Amino acid sequence: MAKYQELVDQLKRQIQSGIWNPGDKLPSLRKQSEYTGVSLMTVLHAYQLLESQGWVVSQARSGYRVAPRVKTKHVQPPHAAVSSIENVDINEFIFEVLQASKNPQLVNFGFAYPSPDLYPHHHVTRAFSSAARNMPISNTFNNLPPGNEQLRQLIAKRYAARGVEISPDEIVITAGALEALNLSLQACASAGDWIVVESPTFYGALQSLQRLGLKVLSVRTDPVTGIDIDSLESALQTHPVKACWLMSNHQNPLGFTLTDEKKQRIVEILNRYNVALIEDDVYSELYAGSEPMTSMKMYDHTGNTMLCSSFSKSLIAGLRIGWVVAGKRALDIQKLQLMSTFATSAPIQMTLVHYLTSRNYELHLKQLRKKLAERKNKVTERLREQLPQAVNIISQKGGYFIWLELPKQLDATDIYHAVLKENVSIAPGKMFGLNDQYNHCIRLNASFELDHQRMRALDILASSIVMQINGAQTQ
Numbered sequence: 001m002a003k004y005q006e007l008v009d010q011l012k013r014q015i016q017s018g019i020w021n022p023g024d025k026l027p028s029l030r031k032q033s034e035y036t037g038v039s040l041m042t043v044l045h046a047y048q049l050l051e052s053q054g055w056v057v058s059q060a061r062s063g064y065r066v067a068p069r070v071k072t073k074h075v076q077p078p079h080a081a082v083s084s085i086e087n088v089d090i091n092e093f094i095f096e097v098l099q100a101s102k103n104p105q106l107v108n109f110g111f112a113y114p115s116p117d118l119y120p121h122h123h124v125t126r127a128f129s130s131a132a133r134n135m136p137i138s139n140t141f142n143n144l145p146p147g148n149e150q151l152r153q154l155i156a157k158r159y160a161a162r163g164v165e166i167s168p169d170e171i172v173i174t175a176g177a178l179e180a181l182n183l184s185l186q187a188c189a190s191a192g193d194w195i196v197v198e199s200p201t202f203y204g205a206l207q208s209l210q211r212l213g214l215k216v217l218s219v220r221t222d223p224v225t226g227i228d229i230d231s232l233e234s235a236l237q238t239h240p241v242k243a244c245w246l247m248s249n250h251q252n253p254l255g256f257t258l259t260d261e262k263k264q265r266i267v268e269i270l271n272r273y274n275v276a277l278i279e280d281d282v283y284s285e286l287y288a289g290s291e292p293m294t295s296m297k298m299y300d301h302t303g304n305t306m307l308c309s310s311f312s313k314s315l316i317a318g319l320r321i322g323w324v325v326a327g328k329r330a331l332d333i334q335k336l337q338l339m340s341t342f343a344t345s346a347p348i349q350m351t352l353v354h355y356l357t358s359r360n361y362e363l364h365l366k367q368l369r370k371k372l373a374e375r376k377n378k379v380t381e382r383l384r385e386q387l388p389q390a391v392n393i394i395s396q397k398g399g400y401f402i403w404l405e406l407p408k409q410l411d412a413t414d415i416y417h418a419v420l421k422e423n424v425s426i427a428p429g430k431m432f433g434l435n436d437q438y439n440h441c442i443r444l445n446a447s448f449e450l451d452h453q454r455m456r457a458l459d460i461l462a463s464s465i466v467m468q469i470n471g472a473q474t475q
């Protein structure tokens with residue numbers, strides 16, 4: 001397709017989906033040419049064609065605007081394509097939910113990590129004691145940022161086995177993925193800058209943005225196909241965005257995985273706008289089937305992407321070991337780490353080295369993936385039996401989260417409070433967005449064995465949902 005026609009189609013889609021409203025001024029020819037990487041003549045040609053078809057109007061010395069009565073396909077888009085929030089204020093509610101989930105009596109479907117019975121406790125404990133026995137006196141210095149060299153090599157080798165070439169020098173070992181993500185944010189943005197996230201997104205991202213005083217552009221994201229590319233581009237065109245914090249594999253909370261084509265497009269777009277990509281990739285080991293996941297980082301040859309991951313979801317969360325493949329910001333990130341946590345725990349880094357060299361991590365992962373798929377299927381089946389059609393159960397391949405969309409008028413926070421009284425916990429949708437858009441949704445952790453107690457807990461949740469739906473219908 002000719003380049004001008006691609007631009008015409010793209011702008012029509014953006015107008016139809018409400019990104020540009022009647023009367024809005026389109027980017028100038030020069031700006032549009034910079035954004036899209038096509039020539040000024042191509043942009044002019046596209047704008048003129050849109051004008052001849054009645055989509056835009058040109059005004060002397062003021063450029064092109066969307067025509068006043070342009071026909072849009074969706075009169076009311078389901079959600080704003082891009083929402084901008086200058087003051088993030090989410091921490092109180094998340095803190096409340098996380099505090100309540102500490103009760104040991106709870107059946108915690110709101111938990112963010114895989115069921116602890118899936119961790120290879122025995123092997124990790126053995127690796128921990130060998131690490132302690134063999135710890136050299138110089139260990140503190142060997143494990144300063146960027147972190148234990150052997151561990152960085154082992155991580156780089158695992159990427160190489162998936163066809164991703166990463167130098168151990170690009171890797172910085174951190175306290176879990178969360179430290180990696182926070183350092184990445186700090187390496188490319190300062191208070192007051194705009195950051196793009198998916199809508200809905202992992203609440204940890206919202207908390208980090210709040211803590212660092214960053215402004216948020218939350219971009220429309222489909223539960224199955226992921227972030228909407230046109231909306232993403234529009235966010236980049238309309239705001240001076242510094243970074244995008246995105247998940248491409250088994251996104252939390254929705255569970256989708258982006259196609260390789262989309263991963264590549266996102267990298268191209270962000271590089272074109274010179275916007276840093278923070279790739280939050282903590283679930284990529286938890287795929288269903290036999291094909292390993294790709295990452296967005298593998299399509300980036302400029303060093304602009306910071307790929308963050310950890311052993312928290314695939315081995316043991318409590319070890320708190322993660323990493324960032326930091327590209328051109330590797331040194332900046334090391335400096336930031338030296339100024340904040342100083343270094344990642346030396347004995348724990350060495351435990352990982354012992355575990356990865358003496359135990360069969362691949363076999364553990366294979367068993368973990370199989371168990372997760374079985375357990376998720378069982379929970380999904382049970383939910384399908386128990387819940388009415390009005391509830392949309394989104395349970396995708398891989399990972400362990402299930403996303404429930406209840407009828408829009410319901411508030412899942414009420415359900416959260418109701419089931420908590422019966423020692424059942426869930427992650428209400430409010431945790432994953434900034435403007436009440438997901439208040440009718442629930443994220444469930446399906447990594448637990450569905451024994452008698454959990455089956456009962458799931459049924460308590462299902463009855464509470466049914467009661468709310470029935471109550472709403474009689475009002």
Ligand SMILES: Cc1ncc(COP(=O)(O)O)c(C=O)c1O
Nearest residue numbers: 112176177178202252282310312
């Ligand atoms: C999407 C996402 N990123 C990052 C993290 C944090 O990972 P870690 O425990 O390794 O810090 C989580 C944990 O729930 C997560 O779901």
